[in-house]
Amino acid sequence: MTKFSALAQKYGTPLYVYNFDTITQKFSALKEVFKARKSLICFAVKANSNLSVLHHMAHLGAGCDCVSIGEVKRALFAGIPKYKIIFSGVGKRDDEIEEALRNDILMLNLESEEEMKRVEIIAEKLGVVARISIRVNPNIDPKTHPYISTGLHENKFGVDIESAKRMYIHAKNSLSLDPVGIHFHIGSQITEVNPFKEAAEVLANLLRNLKALKIDIKFFDVGGGIGIQYKEEETIALYEYAQSIFSALGGLDVTLVCEPGRYLVGDCGYFLTKVLYEKHNGFKRFVIVDGAMNDLIRPSLYQAYHAIEAEGKEGAEKSVCDVVGPVCESGDFFAKNIELPALEHDDLLVVKSAGAYGFTMSSNYNTRSRVAEVALQNGEDRLIRRRETFEDVIALEKACL
Numbered sequence: 001m002t003k004f005s006a007l008a009q010k011y012g013t014p015l016y017v018y019n020f021d022t023i024t025q026k027f028s029a030l031k032e033v034f035k036a037r038k039s040l041i042c043f044a045v046k047a048n049s050n051l052s053v054l055h056h057m058a059h060l061g062a063g064c065d066c067v068s069i070g071e072v073k074r075a076l077f078a079g080i081p082k083y084k085i086i087f088s089g090v091g092k093r094d095d096e097i098e099e100a101l102r103n104d105i106l107m108l109n110l111e112s113e114e115e116m117k118r119v120e121i122i123a124e125k126l127g128v129v130a131r132i133s134i135r136v137n138p139n140i141d142p143k144t145h146p147y148i149s150t151g152l153h154e155n156k157f158g159v160d161i162e163s164a165k166r167m168y169i170h171a172k173n174s175l176s177l178d179p180v181g182i183h184f185h186i187g188s189q190i191t192e193v194n195p196f197k198e199a200a201e202v203l204a205n206l207l208r209n210l211k212a213l214k215i216d217i218k219f220f221d222v223g224g225g226i227g228i229q230y231k232e233e234e235t236i237a238l239y240e241y242a243q244s245i246f247s248a249l250g251g252l253d254v255t256l257v258c259e260p261g262r263y264l265v266g267d268c269g270y271f272l273t274k275v276l277y278e279k280h281n282g283f284k285r286f287v288i289v290d291g292a293m294n295d296l297i298r299p300s301l302y303q304a305y306h307a308i309e310a311e312g313k314e315g316a317e318k319s320v321c322d323v324v325g326p327v328c329e330s331g332d333f334f335a336k337n338i339e340l341p342a343l344e345h346d347d348l349l350v351v352k353s354a355g356a357y358g359f360t361m362s363s364n365y366n367t368r369s370r371v372a373e374v375a376l377q378n379g380e381d382r383l384i385r386r387r388e389t390f391e392d393v394i395a396l397e398k399a400c401l
């Protein structure tokens with residue numbers, strides 16, 4: 001029996017499995033290419049927010065990039081030190097700002113002048129000085145899927161260079177704000193170094209202008225976005241990535257911050273799903289599995305490709321099929337027109353590179369329970385989130401029966 005078949009038998013399917021040793025390797029490789037400078041790797045919690053994953057990140061020395069107070073609280077709960085936590089996002093509520101300031105996290109990453117004013121008022125009310133960073137939109141095309149491209153003026157994120165300058169000058173003169181960082185994040189699943197290089201150059205120039213105004217920025221945050229190999233895409237050489245940022249920074253004395261999500265956890269994850277039925281309708285072959293779009297929505301939402309392998313069928317003859325789930329939508333598929341061997345009830349499929357934006361984007365659509373998550377580390381497996389029961393799913397509703 002293969003390792004995945006044993007896990008499917010032990011924990012049931014559908015199931016997410018994460019290899020923590022892969023996360024360690026990825027983290028170490030990134031830390032290594034940054035070693036010529038002070039650096040802080042803040043894991044983007046949205047990619048995979050399981051507490052055990054975050055605890056593992058804390059153990060590695062990572063910080064966290066969060067986009068809601070819920071994520072900030074998760075990071076703190078999992079043992080990430082408060083001085084390594086960044087709070088980003090275009091729409092922070094007053095209560096979220098207040099709680100983040102009370103928790104004294106490293107910095108709030110601001111995305112508009114209006115937001116800065118709210119943070120200033122709230123910091124003043126609390127009698128604290130808010131450490132802030134500003135997300136600058138460098139208007140650079142990251143050449144990725146439009147839904148995950150964020151660094152163009154047509155996107156809602158960040159502020160343009162001129163607004164950023166005004167904001168830094170305002171913050172410097174404010175008694176309640178301390179401008180400590182500068183930030184960009186141009187998109188996700190980026191497979192070329194050039195967009196990063198260009199963005200870093202634009203922001204480093206802004207930093208030099210700010211220095212001339214006696215505004216001394218300590219953290220240079222290059223966001224996330226490093227792509228992984230889902231199919232045959234060539235990915236970024238990490239060394240080249242780091243060097244291009246270093247060369248943009250020239251002699252500037254700043255701590256480099258990076259916010260990878262997918263890079264750290266994408267490859268470590270596998271989604272295990274069992275075959276329910278094969279169905280042939282005269283035109284097409286469908287493999288119907290027990291997992292669905294509510295468990296892993298990336299193929300439906302972004303037409304994303306995830307490699308799928310049938311366990312224990314090596315060498316068997318293959319034919320073209322669609323792999324689909326039980327949800328009542330034509331968009332409920334994991335793959336279209338891929339080649340798989342003939343399959344029977346209970347055969348196991350492994351959907352690869354599913355560690356990022358898999359479980360975190362899952363839902364209870366069709367009153368399907370969210371699946372279990374398992375960690376693999378040093379050859380051992382352990383449950384890190386149990387499968388939801390029907391009672392879990394309805395627990396918060398009030399029935400007028």
Ligand code: LLP
Nearest residue numbers: 044185188189224225226259260261262357
């Ligand atoms: N920092 C900020 C401010 C972000 O908005 C993001 C992702 C990251 C870091 C991490 O980006 P990464 O290193 O993972 O590329 N659900 C989509 C991806 C959305 C990414 C949103 N922002 C997907 O499944 O492809």
